[in-house]
Amino acid sequence: MPQPGRLFGLGVGPGDPELITLKALRLLQAAPVVAYHAAKGKKGNALTIVETYLNDNQLLVPLVYPVTTEKLPAHMNYEAIVSDFYGEITEVLKAHLDAGKDVAVIAEGDPFFYGSFMYIHDRLAEHYETEVVPGVCSILGGAAVLGAPLVYRNQTLTVLSGVLPAGELKTRLAATEAAAIMKLGKNLAKVRNVIAELGLMDRALYVERATMEAQRIVPLRDVDPDASPYFSLILVPGEKWQGGSE
Numbered sequence: 001m002p003q004p005g006r007l008f009g010l011g012v013g014p015g016d017p018e019l020i021t022l023k024a025l026r027l028l029q030a031a032p033v034v035a036y037h038a039a040k041g042k043k044g045n046a047l048t049i050v051e052t053y054l055n056d057n058q059l060l061v062p063l064v065y066p067v068t069t070e071k072l073p074a075h076m077n078y079e080a081i082v083s084d085f086y087g088e089i090t091e092v093l094k095a096h097l098d099a100g101k102d103v104a105v106i107a108e109g110d111p112f113f114y115g116s117f118m119y120i121h122d123r124l125a126e127h128y129e130t131e132v133v134p135g136v137c138s139i140l141g142g143a144a145v146l147g148a149p150l151v152y153r154n155q156t157l158t159v160l161s162g163v164l165p166a167g168e169l170k171t172r173l174a175a176t177e178a179a180a181i182m183k184l185g186k187n188l189a190k191v192r193n194v195i196a197e198l199g200l201m202d203r204a205l206y207v208e209r210a211t212m213e214a215q216r217i218v219p220l221r222d223v224d225p226d227a228s229p230y231f232s233l234i235l236v237p238g239e240k241w242q243g244g245s246e
Helices: 022-030 045-053 078-098 117-124 138-146 166-174 185-197
Strands: 007-011 033-038 059-064 103-107 130-133 157-161 178-182 205-208 232-236
Touching: 007 022, 007 117, 022 045, 022 103, 022 130, 033 045, 033 078, 045 103, 059 078, 078 103, 078 117, 103 117, 117 130, 138 178, 138 205, 138 232, 157 166, 166 178, 166 185, 185 232
Parallel strands: 007 103, 007 130, 033 059, 033 103, 157 178
Antiparallel strands: 178 232, 205 232
């Protein structure tokens, strides 16, 4: 039996191909097998970011999501469907690892920050040598393109999911000094209403596809809630500190 291959979870950044780390790039180009998540019929954002770095000798393994939304008809169980999906793709990756091939699973942003790789890691890390390389996450990419320092001095930053119910979102947002709100899409109208109720519209900043070619920065008031993509976020930076250097 060959020595099992190694599993790598590589963060490739939020969209700009130059934001991949040197370590992730080195491991990516050395991996004989590169796996990537994608919707049916699409390349996926992670592959789009790194495809110019790949060579013809590398085997590309698409991990095609069976569904791309949590809101499904009543007869369909999202949790069961996704659990089965990760069970199936884990077996695919195990076949390559057991054959002695290193496998790099690429993840947009960071593998462990809302990253799909974490579910693969949970299933395989105990059985194969595994290394995770962090990446620039969308929050930091968004702050950079918006020119918005997130937190000053001892302020607290809270990362929130737009999927939360309005009441819970309002409570958590009211209790923090700065926030990043992700997973907008169809949740945009609800999130914007909460921000308006809290009097935060003047501080809230919105960006779509931060650092990607299709990046779009729009005043939050002007965003069409029916056209907000999944890869969008709202930042509510902490209030500026007027003091000098610490």
